[in-house]
Amino acid sequence: MSLALDFLTVLTVSAGAFFFMAGTVGLVRFPDTLSRVHALSKADNLGLGLVVLGLLLQAEGLLAALKLVAVWLLALLAGATVTQLIAHTAREGVPPA
Amino acid sequence: MAFDIGLALLVLGVAAWTIAARDTFAAVVGFVAYGLLLALVWVRLQAPDIALTEAALGSGLTGGLLVGASARLRHAEMPAPGETPGAVLKLASTVLCTLLSAGLAAIVFLLPEPAPTLAPQAAANIAATGLGNPVTAVLMAYRAIDTLLETVVLLLALVGIWSLAPNRVWGGFPGPRHQADPDSALTFVAQLLVPIGILVGIHIFWVGSVAPGGEFQGATILATMWILAMIAGLVSAPPVSRRWLRLLLVAGPAMFFGIGFAGFLAADAFLAYPETHAKLVILMIEIPVTLSIAATLGLLVAGPPERITQQ
Amino acid sequence: MADFLLGAAGFLLATVAVGLARILRGPGDAERIMAAQLLGTGGIAALLLLAKAMSVPAAVDVAMILALLAAFVSVAFVKGAGRSQGDRA
Numbered sequence: 001m002s003l004a005l006d007f008l009t010v011l012t013v014s015a016g017a018f019f020f021m022a023g024t025v026g027l028v029r030f031p032d033t034l035s036r037v038h039a040l041s042k043a044d045n046l047g048l049g050l051v052v053l054g055l056l057l058q059a060e061g062l063l064a065a066l067k068l069v070a071v072w073l074l075a076l077l078a079g080a081t082v083t084q085l086i087a088h089t090a091r092e093g094v095p096p097a
Numbered sequence: 098m099a100f101d102i103g104l105a106l107l108v109l110g111v112a113a114w115t116i117a118a119r120d121t122f123a124a125v126v127g128f129v130a131y132g133l134l135l136a137l138v139w140v141r142l143q144a145p146d147i148a149l150t151e152a153a154l155g156s157g158l159t160g161g162l163l164v165g166a167s168a169r170l171r172h173a174e175m176p177a178p179g180e181t182p183g184a185v186l187k188l189a190s191t192v193l194c195t196l197l198s199a200g201l202a203a204i205v206f207l208l209p210e211p212a213p214t215l216a217p218q219a220a221a222n223i224a225a226t227g228l229g230n231p232v233t234a235v236l237m238a239y240r241a242i243d244t245l246l247e248t249v250v251l252l253l254a255l256v257g258i259w260s261l262a263p264n265r266v267w268g269g270f271p272g273p274r275h276q277a278d279p280d281s282a283l284t285f286v287a288q289l290l291v292p293i294g295i296l297v298g299i300h301i302f303w304v305g306s307v308a309p310g311g312e313f314q315g316a317t318i319l320a321t322m323w324i325l326a327m328i329a330g331l332v333s334a335p336p337v338s339r340r341w342l343r344l345l346l347v348a349g350p351a352m353f354f355g356i357g358f359a360g361f362l363a364a365d366a367f368l369a370y371p372e373t374h375a376k377l378v379i380l381m382i383e384i385p386v387t388l389s390i391a392a393t394l395g396l397l398v399a400g401p402p403e404r405i406t407q408q
Numbered sequence: 409m410a411d412f413l414l415g416a417a418g419f420l421l422a423t424v425a426v427g428l429a430r431i432l433r434g435p436g437d438a439e440r441i442m443a444a445q446l447l448g449t450g451g452i453a454a455l456l457l458l459a460k461a462m463s464v465p466a467a468v469d470v471a472m473i474l475a476l477l478a479a480f481v482s483v484a485f486v487k488g489a490g491r492s493q494g495d496r497a
Contacts (some may be wrong), residue, residue, distance in 0.1 A: 044449040078479035084282040090438035126440040145466035157477030164488035309466035
């Protein structure tokens with residue numbers, strides 16, 4: 001059982017790392033600021049979700065697992081909203097509001 | 098091992114970029130990036146308490162402070178010709194910095210094996226304090242006098258910042274006025290993150306008695322959430338002459354001093370805790386101190402008073 | 409398992425380094441603000457992996473703080489980037 005869990009963890013964490021790399025490739029290669037911000041937030045958040053999923057399989061106890069999910073949700077929330085602010089600044093040249 | 102080498106190289110690279118950056122804003126971004134990477138270094142060195150403090154205070158709050166300063170200094174970016182350092186000054190500072198780094202490296206490499214440490218004594222006596230985290234035991238029990246003086250130093254720094262205000266706005270509202278646009282993304286971010294942040298701050302403070310955490314880290318998170326609410330225009334900075342604000346600021350150090358003097362009655366020394374109630378007394382100190390430090394740090398970043406009226 | 413997680417954290421750090429090298433060079437303030445975001449997400453992932461690999465559960469708390477502080481610092485940067493002399497109250 002734990003062998004199967006370990007295998008799944010290796011799989012999901014590797015997939016998460018792959019998405020992080022994809023996000024960085026987009027960051028380096030995309031032509032303008034807005035598409036770079038897009039690559040950064042989407043790919044990195046998906047990568048983080050997969051990494052958290054892999055670590056959930058290894059978590060000891062319900063509380064530790066809930067904490068991991070809470071960190072992921074917080075990062076998702078913060079990332080999505082802050083990206084809007086960055087994009088607004090990039091597009092309009094002035095901060096929002 | 099390879100991980101540590103890679104991390105160290107990354108930290109050095111970001112530090113070098115920060116020093117070489119042309120523009121103050123870019124340098125502040127580099128500084129914050131450097132701080133976040135340092136938090137990783139501390140975790141690698143098995144010191145999560147310091148990692149928490151570095152991420153919250155050294156990188157996050159200081160980053161907010163510095164970016165506010167760089168925004169204020171934007172119009173004075175170009176230094177006067179007389180202020181650019183000459184070749185002799187640059188050479189002298191290079192030599193001094195190299196000597197300092199070599200000295201520190203020598204100290205680290207020449208440490209005796211095993212390195213001198215008080216950690217076993219600290220861990221052995223921790224049962225008397227009622228705490229489970231040795232770092233908190235050092236901060237609040239063994240060396241409580243240092244923590245007390247730190248809170249006073251923070252207050253003095255705040256008074257120093259307030260004294261930068263011109264006479265006519267003395268006692269006024271700190272910082273520029275931030276308008277809140279109810280539909281904007283900024284308001285949404287603040288409304289969502291501030292309650293969560295307050296919960297996280299209280300959690301980090303509370304868990305500090307048995308796990309890495311404590312009052313400084315918790316207070317910093319509370320302060321950053323207050324600053325976030327102020328930046329987004331959700332709350333307005335209170336004028337610094339308000340009595341309740343000043344009472345809040347001194348409540349922590351005052352309670353600390355009070356319990357310190359009460360230690361003469363209860364256990365024969367300044368800041369000595371009675372044997373059976375040590376944890377309760379520590380808690381009585383920590384709660385006001387956390388609130389005071391959160392208010393002090395928030396006002397430090399808000400800056401000196403700039404307006405006399407709300408507008 | 410611990411070695412694999414440590415290796416994954418190292419790989420993540422390498423991608424963050426490459427991303428940083430690109431953003432910190434980029435023109436304009438918006439690029440620089442993205443550095444905080446990149447380090448935030450990458451740092452959180454690395455910290456969660458380290459928490460398991462090194463058996464330091466407090467690293468998850470550090471990751472939580474990192475999420476909050478990266479958001480706060482990004483907001484401060486956004487507000488501080490576009491400020492000109494004209495909009496001081």
